[in-house]
Amino acid sequence: MPRRATFRGDLDAPITMIEFSDFQCPYCGRHTVETVPQLDEAYIEAGLVRLGYYPLAFLGEQSLWAAEAGECAADQDAFWSYHDFLFNRMAVEGQRDFTRENLKLFAEELQLDTEAFNACMDEQKYAQQIMNDTSSAQSLGVRSTPTFLIDGWAVVGAQPYEIFSATIDDLLTQQQQ
Numbered sequence: 001m002p003r004r005a006t007f008r009g010d011l012d013a014p015i016t017m018i019e020f021s022d023f024q025c026p027y028c029g030r031h032t033v034e035t036v037p038q039l040d041e042a043y044i045e046a047g048l049v050r051l052g053y054y055p056l057a058f059l060g061e062q063s064l065w066a067a068e069a070g071e072c073a074a075d076q077d078a079f080w081s082y083h084d085f086l087f088n089r090m091a092v093e094g095q096r097d098f099t100r101e102n103l104k105l106f107a108e109e110l111q112l113d114t115e116a117f118n119a120c121m122d123e124q125k126y127a128q129q130i131m132n133d134t135s136s137a138q139s140l141g142v143r144s145t146p147t148f149l150i151d152g153w154a155v156v157g158a159q160p161y162e163i164f165s166a167t168i169d170d171l172l173t174q175q176q177q
Contacts, residue, residue, distance in 0.1 A: 006070075006079045009050035015043070015171055017164075018052045018149045020137050023066035023086045024059040024096050025145040027158040032087035038161045043168055053083065056137045056145050057130050062098040065121075067130040069103040072120035076112050085110060 017039075021028040036051075043049035055067035066086055073082035085106055090096050100121055107117040120126070148155040148164075151171050155163060 006074055006083075007050055007052045008080055009044040010047040011050065013044075013047055013050040014175055015049045015151055015168055016052065017049050017151075017168075018054060020054050020056040020142045020145060020147040020149075022056050022059050022063050022145045023070065023083075023098065024063045024090070026090065028146045029087045029090045031146050031158040032084065035158070035161045035164065039164060042165065048172065049168060053079070054137060055130050055133050056142060056147075057134050058138075058145075062096070064127065064130055065100055065103060066098040067133075068124065068126045069098075069107070069117075069121060071126035071130070072117050073107065073110075073112060075120060076116065078110060078112055081110055082106070082112075 057063040057067040073079050108114050
């Protein structure tokens with residue numbers, strides 16, 4: 001398993017969902033803007049699901065840089081706001097301009113500590129970690145993004161909310177039996 005995920009949701013949630021994703025993946029963006037809000041409302045906010053994000057940066061150099069930027073934002077407890085900003089920019093605005101310079105500008109737009117963020121990016125603090133995470137995920141058989149493991153059950157692709165809901169509901173029912 002790759003090193004760690006960045007999680008949100010109740011630590012004691014009965015279901016854990018891991019997303020393997022690339023910030024440049026249009027399907028990942030679609031999932032984030034269309035499906036995640038429904039999952040948030042029905043399961044994450046209700047304490048039933050804990051969501052983890054693992055970078056699978058395999059769509060080129062800008063994928064690696066965007067994943068690094070996410071980790072640099074996580075250093076400031078801003079991973080999820082940065083995550084949502086990047087996916088919204090790509091999925092809604094149709095822009096995938098994740099150069100190092102733009103990633104730094106996005107941090108400024110989100111009012112992060114830009115000195116710390118820029119230093120993190122300039123020293124490529126997380127580059128090797130992201131490459132290791134990507135290799136680890138691929139060694140587990142993850143070949144495309146987004147891919148999800150929901151308590152060990154794989155869901156591949158930006159499936160509609162109903163697929164996630166049915167899987168989660170089935171797992172919750174099994175746990176109650």
